[in-house]
Amino acid sequence: MTQRLQDILGKLYRPPADGGREVFALSRSDAERLPPLPSIAVISITAPERPPATIGDFAHVLRLSFADVDFLNPDLSDKARGKLAHAFTDEHGQAIRSFVEALPGDISSIVVHCEGGFSRSCAVAIALHRLYGYRVEPQHLSKANPSIVRMMAGDVLGHGALKKTRR
Template sequence: MTRRLQDIIGKLYKSPADGTRQVFALSRADAEKLPQLPAVALISITAPERPQANIGSFAHVLRLSFADVDFLNPNLSARAQEKLIHAFTKDQAQAVRTFVEGLPHEITSVVVHCEGGYSRSCAIAVALHRLYGFRAELRHLSQANSSIIHVMMGDGHGQHECKRARR
């Protein structure tokens, strides 16, 4: 188990003292090693060509499947253009918001995973931080897919009114 995963698991066992929810981004491999904690919700993102992750039986899970493509980049490669059909959508953004807004107060942490744990999952984590004030370790989210953040924010500027999701 990596030191980073050990650190995150330690934080999942501790709720933030101020009641703010926390969000973490992980790789699929690390997410599949998480303990089934009742205060943790999971957003599981897989690539369209991959099977669902083996994440156990968390009580609160949202499963999504979309390609890792920065679709707002005007200089997309031919390979990236082929993935556009499977890009993140407004409906998926709404599904994330609905899922998070419907979580019971007992949920203190949300873990988001994708295949590698650095682009799609980080984008969702950044958006949850911006939209709802979730505590996030932004230094670990620096490779977030900006197109996904743009769609999650819903206004294109990242200046969305902050709705606090508290325990």
């Protein structure tokens, strides 16, 4: 078990005493090793070409599939352009927001995972921090996909025009 996963497990077993919520970004392999604690919700992000992650029996799980591409970057490589058809959409953003807004009060932590735990999951974690004030560990979110952050936070409008909501 990696040190990062051990650190996060320690925090998941000891939720914030003040009732605040926190969000963690993990890799798929680390998320698949999480114990199904009742205080955790999971946002499981997989690549379109990959099968769903094998995560525990969590009561609150949102499964999404989209490619890791910085779709708002005007200087996309040919490889990145090939992923645009499977990029993050307004519908993905709305699904995340609806999921989070419907969580019961006894959920103290959200774990977001993607394949590597660096880009898509970190972007969603940053967006949840900006939109809802969830606690994050910013030092672990530096490689977040900027297009997902911008779209989720309402800084840009995509197909279907997400609106910025704070609750």
